[in-house]
Amino acid sequence: MAAKSIGFRLTNSLMKETGNAKYDYYLSPEIMWGLSKKVMIHAEGFFSNRKNDFKAEGAALYLKYRFYSVDAVHNHFRMAAFVRGAYNNSNIHQPSIDLNGHNSGYEAGLVATKLINKLALSGTGSFLYATDNGSGNKFQYDDKNLNAVGYTLSAGRLMLPKAYTDYKQTNLNAMLEFLGQTNLKSGKTYFDMAPSLQFIFLSKMRLDIGYRFAIVNDLLRDSKNGFLVRFEYNIFSAYK
Secondary structure, three states, rough: OOOOOEEEEEEEEEEOOOOOEEEEEEEOOOOOOOOOEEEEEEEEEEEEEOOOEEEEEEEEEEEEEEEEEEEEEEEEEEEEEEEEEEEEEEOOOOOOOOOOOOOOOEEEEEEEEEEEOOOOEEEEEEEEEEEEOOOOOOOOOOOHEEEEEEEEEEEEEEEOOOOOOOOOEEEEEEEEEEEEEEEOOOOOOOEEEEEEEHHHHOOOOOEEEEEEEEEEOOOOEEEEEEEEEEEEEEEEOOOO
């Protein structure tokens, strides 16, 4: 995020339950602060109708610190460290760990990004630790399955405009992301692919539309395929 900026994000996910035709709806409102050019903080809440009653299920706090940056015109390489803490009060229903609306726990990792003209590449690696959820919801699987590693690799390319004339032009980015997790006890893994389109309006509003599906699903989840629609609005130079 840009320094001294505030952002608002609304993520909508429609995920198909494994083994039946039901789709579950997940809503995650989020507020983001760019405290400086190196530090940003995100706070988000989690809501869903997975138990046929739309309600709040938890919240998370995310902190990222950029510790390395080599910047040039249309070209940069950056690395950052991040941590996430999540609380959730829903029942635990899968051995995979998901701190974005399913599990309570912690995550720490590194992210690296590379920009080469119109192509952006990004990769992350992280360690996840799950705890029992609130409201008496215990982790139902072997306690040794509480640890996992997560990893992602993504690529995005600017498709439009072909040439910039002003900041009011709409940007269209085509993106492809691979997301995976391996349980450190069982060795079981899931590995997903998620193509998406990203629109940027007036250089401050963003709309993402994507679909995520499983390639490998040894580490079982209740939902492995589904749609995502995310809207984001940024206020630059929000404070001095």
